[in-house]
Amino acid sequence: MNLDIRVPIGLLFLSLGGLLTGYGVVTHFTSPEIYAQSLDVNVNFWWGLAMLAFGAGMLHYGRRAVARSTAAVGAE
Amino acid sequence: MHTTLAWIDYLIMVIYFAFVLGIGFALKRFMKTSTDFFLSGRSIPAWVAGLAFISANLGAQEVIGMAASGAKYGISTAHFYWLGAIPAMVFVGLFMMPFYYGSRARSVPEYLRLRFDEKTRGLNAISFAAMTIFSSGASMYAMAKLIGVLHIFDPVVHALGLPTGYVFHLSILVSAVITLGYVYLGGLTSAIYNEVLQFFLIVAGFFPLVWLGLKNVGGWEGLIAKCPPGFGHAWKGMTNADTNPLGVEWFALAMGLGFVLSFGYWCTDFLVVQRAMAADSMTSARRTPLIAALPKMAFPFLVILPGLIAVALPTPTAVEAPTSASASVVEADALGHGLIPAKVKTDGSIERDSAGQPVLDYDLAIPKLLLHYFPAGLLGLGLTALLASFMSGMAGNITAFNTVWTFDIYQAYIKPEASDKHYLRMGHFATLFGTAISIAAAYVVASYNNIMELLQLVFAFVNAPLLGTFLLGMFWKRATANGAFFGLLSGIGAAAVHHGVSLPAGSVPGVKGAWINRGAEFVANLAGWSPRLPFHAYRNEMAQNFWTAIWAFGVCFVVTIVVSLATKPRPDEELKGLVYSLTKHDVEHGLPWYRKPEVLGVAVVLMSIALNVIFR
Structure with a gap:
């Protein structure tokens, strides 16, 4: 099967992580008061970054695996 | 604390829904035979099957129920993992998987037919099918109730011009339709792939919650100091039912939970065993529950700790309540324990037990904590994680149901010896009506304050x-x-x-x-x-x-x-x-020692013993 689950996981985490990071940056200037409840930590920004990193890793390994299996099929 | 969602929270949910359905569509073209649909063509790698193995179990009973038990009984709840699930998962991987996978049975009831006879299989198939429908109904009910109690989707329903009561119906319908959609399209593979996706999403949604909670109460020490006595120990006072929060003595705990219930569930329940049976080889099938055991061991920190954090926080007073909150919500919060509110009956009054004490709604531990700590943005992620857990639990039940129905009830007793195409069609049909009956079951389920x-x-x-x-x-x-x-x-x-x-x-x-x-x-x-x-x-x-x-x-x-x-x-x-x-x-030839299931199994058991000792 030519769908490696790491690819959609990577894409989902990249989209959500990017969204959260961006939202964290914008709210940092527009409405920093929303972070009072999260103990004054801009959790959107930092957790968004972590999700971006995880998503990038997943996508990288997923794509590499797909490329390898396609190459293996092509060689047959 | 806010009680409405921002646009970004809805956007995160919509993106997630698009991904789960997208996976279903992407897999649709691979669903050609009944083996593809019901057994993923026996082609799933061990790590994927392993994560799906625990994720299928990560439904309502796990996330909501474990936090509820954490709030009620403290860290002793971890016995469900470190005494219960882990040893059972090692046992099923090392000793039972060779027969499930090796016999080429397509389901657990089918193994019973091979080993014993038709009537044992029939009894198991029918009771199991009923149980999956019931569980998936319970899962849906729990989610719809939660969403209703939190009032977060009220604005959406009002915007549609419907009364508030429709939040319940709409939540059930939306979650059922999406789960049905991706299982219908991509069968077991779609369910498994989505379970892996959901697994990571659940971790991503709850990890910051635990981190913020622990930071807030002053780490582990601070948490235990603020919790009722006994909450920090899993084994203390276990010699007598009267001296520990669980209210059981060690024999009932070890024999009832550690052995019978846990081994019964993890070793014979087709819902989880099906994930291992879809693995691409015997070695992968045996490693599936062992790989699953590794994250499973860490799960108490993700799902039980929020319950403890919720009781450790100060009880909100009426002054702190948002002006938009209704009087019954404010009263329920003020009568609660920590963040756990009292139960509100449908007429708006507080539920009380025979002694006049308010009955606490422990199931709200996680949602209340999400609303307490998460700002717009992360709140959307947290709620999506919650929805993901409900969906993975429900999809697990639906895929197990359609397989047992098609192979062990329909093929066995209603129409044997039809073409493979016919059974594939029946699988699609069973997915549809299985979902329909579980919706009916959701409306039947009520009256218990702890789903677990x-x-x-x-x-x-x-x-x-x-x-x-x-x-x-x-x-x-x-x-x-x-x-x-x-x-x-x-x-x-x-x-x-x-x-x-x-x-x-x-x-x-x-x-x-x-x-x-x-x-x-x-x-x-x-x-x-x-x-x-x-x-x-x-x-x-x-x-x-x-x-x-x-x-x-x-x-x-x-x-x-x-x-x-x-x-x-x-x-x-x-x-x-x-x-x-x-x-x-057959000894697994050509595997390096560290990849052998036996070595992994022993390592898992040792780690689990260590956790029991640390949190004794």
Whole structure:
């Protein structure tokens, strides 16, 4: 099967992580008061970054695996 | 604390829904045969099957129920993992998977037919199918109720011009339609792939919650100092039921939970075993539950700690409540314990027990904590994680149901020997009507304040005796078909009788137990007497469930042995590959030592023992 689950996981985490990071940056200037409840930590920004990193890793390994299996099929 | 969602929260949910359905569509073209649809073509790598193995179990009972138990009983709840799940997962991987995978059975009931006979399989298939529908209904009900109580989707429903009561119906419908969509399109593969996606999303959603919570209360030390006494220990006071929060003594805990309930669930429940059966090789199938055990061990920190954090935080006073909150919500919060509010009845009044104390709504531990800590943005992620857990649990039930229905009920009793295409179509159809009946079941489920205990009760009736049948079937070649069948029946009967003559403290006779007493009293009343029949009282529902399971297993075990010895054994020749002593154990050649299932199994057990020692 030519769908490696790491690819959609990577894409989902990249989209959500990017969204959260961006939202964290914008709210940092527009409405920093929303972070009072999260103990004054801009959790959107930092957790968004972590999700971006995880998503990038997943996508990288997923794509590499797909490329390898396609190459293996092509060689047959 | 806010009670409405921002645009970004909805956007995150919509993106997630698009991804799960997208996976279904991407897999649709691979679903050509019934093997593709029901068994993922036996092509799933071990790590994917492993994560799906725990994710399928990560439904409502896990996330909401474990946090609820954490808030109620403290870290002792971790026994469900470190004493229960982990040893059972190691056992099923090392000792039972060779027979499930090796026999080429397509389902757990089908193994029973190969090993015993048609009637044992029928009994198991029908009770299992009913249980999956019930579980998925319970999962949907829990989610819809939560969403209703949180009032976060009220604006959406109002925008559609519907009354507030429709939040419940709409939540059930939306979650059911999306889950149905991706299972219908991509079968078991789609369910498994989405379970892996959901696994990572659940971790991503709850990890920051635990981090913020612990930071807030002052780390582990601060948390335990603010919790009721005994909450920081899993084993302290276990010698006597009166000296620990669980209300059970060590024997009931180890035998009831550690052995019967956990082994019964993880070793014989097709919902989880199906994930391993879809693995791409015998080695992968054996490694599936072992790989699953690694993250499973860490899960108490993700799902139980939020419950402890919720009780450790100060109880909100009426002054802090947002102006938009209704009077009943403010009152419920103020009467609660920490962030856990009192239960509000549908008429807006507070539910109280027989002593006049407010009844706490423990199931709200996680959602209340999400609203407490997460700002717009992360709140969307947290709620999406919650939805993901409900969906993965439901999809697990639906895929197990459509397989057992198609192979073990439809093919076995209604239409044998049809074309493969016909069964594939039936699988699609079963996915549809399975979802439809679980929606109906969702409306039936009510009355328990802790979902976990309700499900444990069902497992005690159906699964606990089954463990006896499987252990004897796989490891004792003398066990016969009639032995298994009558053992199973009497085990289920024993569970029902035990439940019928015992009652947890503070409950009224009826659905919670002692219904045999009540029935007998009723009949006696008709005859003109009014006796009070004594029942056995347990400290709580958990203790009652553990003992129900112990009785069910014990009776099944003994009756199976007695009947087997009185009936004619099957010849050894027919049992090859189905029974331990008659199966050649192929040593996995060419695997480096660190990849061998046995080595992984021992490592997992050692880690689990270490956790038990640390949190003793």
